[in-house]
Amino acid sequence: MKKIGILFGQERSFPEAVIERINQKAEKGITAEAVKIDKIFQNAPLDYAVIIDRISQDVPFYRASLKNAAITGTAVINNPFWWSADEKFFNNALAEQIGVPVPKTALIPSREHPTGTTGESFSNLAMPLDWDAIFEYTGFPAYMKPYDGGGWRDVYKLHDKEDFFAKHSGTEQLVMLLQEEIIFDEYFRCYCIGGKHVRIMQYDPRNPHHLRYAVEKAPSSAKLLKTVEEYTLKLCNYLGYDFNTVEFAVRDGVPIAIDFCNPAPDADVKSVGQENFDWVVETTANYAIERAKAQKPGQDNLTWGEYIKASVAGKPLVVQANKPAAAKPVAAKVTKEKAPAKPKKAAEKK
Numbered sequence: 190m191k192k193i194g195i196l197f198g199q200e201r202s203f204p205e206a207v208i209e210r211i212n213q214k215a216e217k218g219i220t221a222e223a224v225k226i227d228k229i230f231q232n233a234p235l236d237y238a239v240i241i242d243r244i245s246q247d248v249p250f251y252r253a254s255l256k257n258a259a260i261t262g263t264a265v266i267n268n269p270f271w272w273s274a275d276e277k278f279f280n281n282a283l284a285e286q287i288g289v290p291v292p293k294t295a296l297i298p299s300r301e302h303p304t305g306t307t308g309e310s311f312s313n314l315a316m317p318l319d320w321d322a323i324f325e326y327t328g329f330p331a332y333m334k335p336y337d338g339g340g341w342r343d344v345y346k347l348h349d350k351e352d353f354f355a356k357h358s359g360t361e362q363l364v365m366l367l368q369e370e371i372i373f374d375e376y377f378r379c380y381c382i383g384g385k386h387v388r389i390m391q392y393d394p395r396n397p398h399h400l401r402y403a404v405e406k407a408p409s410s411a412k413l414l415k416t417v418e419e420y421t422l423k424l425c426n427y428l429g430y431d432f433n434t435v436e437f438a439v440r441d442g443v444p445i446a447i448d449f450c451n452p453a454p455d456a457d458v459k460s461v462g463q464e465n466f467d468w469v470v471e472t473t474a475n476y477a478i479e480r481a482k483a484q485k486p487g488q489d490n491l492t493w494g495e496y497i498k499a500s501v502a503g504k505p506l507v508v509q510a511n512k513p514a515a516a517k518p519v520a521a522k523v524t525k526e527k528a529p530a531k532p533k534k535a536a537e538k539k
Contacts, residue, residue, distance in 0.1 A: 191238035191481045194224035196251060198244040203456040203470065207241065210474040219481050221474075229254050234261035238484040239477050241266045241432070243453050246339075264480045264490035266431040267452040271494065276337035277450045278366055280428065283496060286506055287427055289420045290445045295323045296336060297365040300357055323367065324350050330370040335363050339451065346370070371445050373438035375409060377417050378402075380454070380469055381425040381433050383476040384492070387418050388468050390461075392436070402462050409442070417444050424449050427506070429494020431480075432473065 193211055197204040204223065211221035224240060235258045242265055245251035255269040284291045298314060333356065334344040343363060345356045357365065378392040391404035408414055421435045424446060434454035437444040458466040484490050499506050 191219050191484065192236060193219065193221040193239045193241070193477045193481050194235075194237040195221070195241045196224040196244055196255070198247065200243065200457060202458045202466070204241075204243060206458075206466070206470045207473050207477070210470055211477060214474065214478065216478050216482075219478055221477070226254060229257060231257065232261060234258065234486075235263060237263050238481045238486075239264045239266065241473065241477060242269065242272075245269060246272070246453055259489075259491055262484070262486045262488055262490060264484050266477070266480065266492075267433070268429060268431070268491045268493065270491070271429050271497070272452050275428065275450060275452075277334075277448075278336045280424075280450050283427060284424060284446055284449070287423055289424055290443055292371055292445060292447065293327050293369040295327055295367045297323075297333070297357070297367050299362045299364050300360050301362050303362050320350065324353070327367050327369045332368045332370060333357065333360075333365050334368070336366050337364075337450075371438040371440050371447065373440055373445075374442075375406075375413070375439040377408075377437045377439070377444070379417065379421045379435045379437070380465075380472075381421050381430070381435060382469070382472045383431060383479070384422065384426045386472050386476070387421050388465065388472070389414060389417055389421075390465055394436075398460060401460075402465065409439075413439065413442065413444065420444060420446060427495045429492050429497060431476070431492050 195204040195208060208221045208223065211219070219238075224235075224237065226235070235254075237258065240255065240258060240263055242251075242255055245255055252269055252273060255263075255265050256273075259265045259269055278294065278296050281291045281294050298311075298318075302308065302310065329347060329349050329352075331347050331353075332344060333347055333353065335342070338344075343360065347353045347356060347367075353367070376392050376394065378390045380386075380388040380390070390402060391406075391408065392401050393404055394401060396403065417437055420437070424435055425433050428449075430452055432452065432454070433449065434451040435449040436447045438447050439445070455461065456466065456469050461469070480490070496506065
């Protein structure tokens with residue numbers, strides 16, 4: 190019997206639904222459950238063919254456990270070795286290398302010295318930095334956010350250099366990105382699973398969280414959606430993510446990749462809506478079963494992206510303009526969720 194395990198934290202709707210759906214399918218020799226860990230010994234496998242990781246980014250013990258599981262043959266979704274090395278600034282550099290538009294972005298050192306270091310640890314860092322060149326590059330307004338963060342934590346909109354210095358002074362030991370603001374006409378958030386299944390969702394990050402998928406205006410063109418799909422596939426295949434979301438802000442008809450380092454993306458039914466939730470549950474269940482069937486005990490069953498493959502082979506990145514890195518993908522579907530009904534007035538509530 191091959192087991193598919195889901196490792197998760199506080200979230201409930203998505204992991205529980207995936208477990209239920211896999212078991213409903215009743216594939217011969219395959220079952221699913223929440224991961225249970227009572228001990229971890231070096232080079233000792235866990236009893237799972239596949240583990241879907243939803244929490245190790247926040248729990249170092251889990252991250253180390255998944256690396257140990259991976260080296261003993263478990264197919265971990267997403268690759269914990271790559272996920273440990275990846276961050277948003279590198280992602281932007283890779284996107285430019287493979288022809289996907291991204292905002293102009295500069296890397297900013299932490300305001301405070303990292304624990305265990307002093308000013309002498311930074312003798313190679315010119316002080317002050319060339320702030321004029323940095324601000325001219327990104328322009329204002331701009332956004333500042335952690336180079337490896339997520340979940341909209343510690344994100345600031347900045348209007349001028351005085352605003353930058355005032356807000357940067359409170360970022361403590363965070364290494365930050367300074368990024369040009371993209372004034373967009375349309376915005377999309379895309380699930381990508383298995384490097385081939387894409388779900389394009391209309392999205393508006395300016396709305397309150399529960400209304401971000403409630404977009405009434407239809408996409409402007411089929412050509413734009415095709416480009417969004419191709420960029421999504423290209424990014425996820427070069428990065429090597431089995432499960433990711435990619436966000437695009439469309440400026441003057443050009444989709445610009447804003448955020449594509451989301452290996453444990455939001456999949457809660459209350460935020461993404463029922464239709465999107467059903468798709469991501471079904472697609473994740475099918476993909477996990479596919480990986481379980483292909484899993485070979487004791488061998489490397491991880492996904493390694495095209496960037497790593499090219500690096501190991503000593504080859505430059507090979508990019509075909511406007512073509513996904515993977516085989517012909519499953520057709521993407523664009524969705525938009527209806528806005529929830531307005532709450533009744535207090536006098537009408539029972």
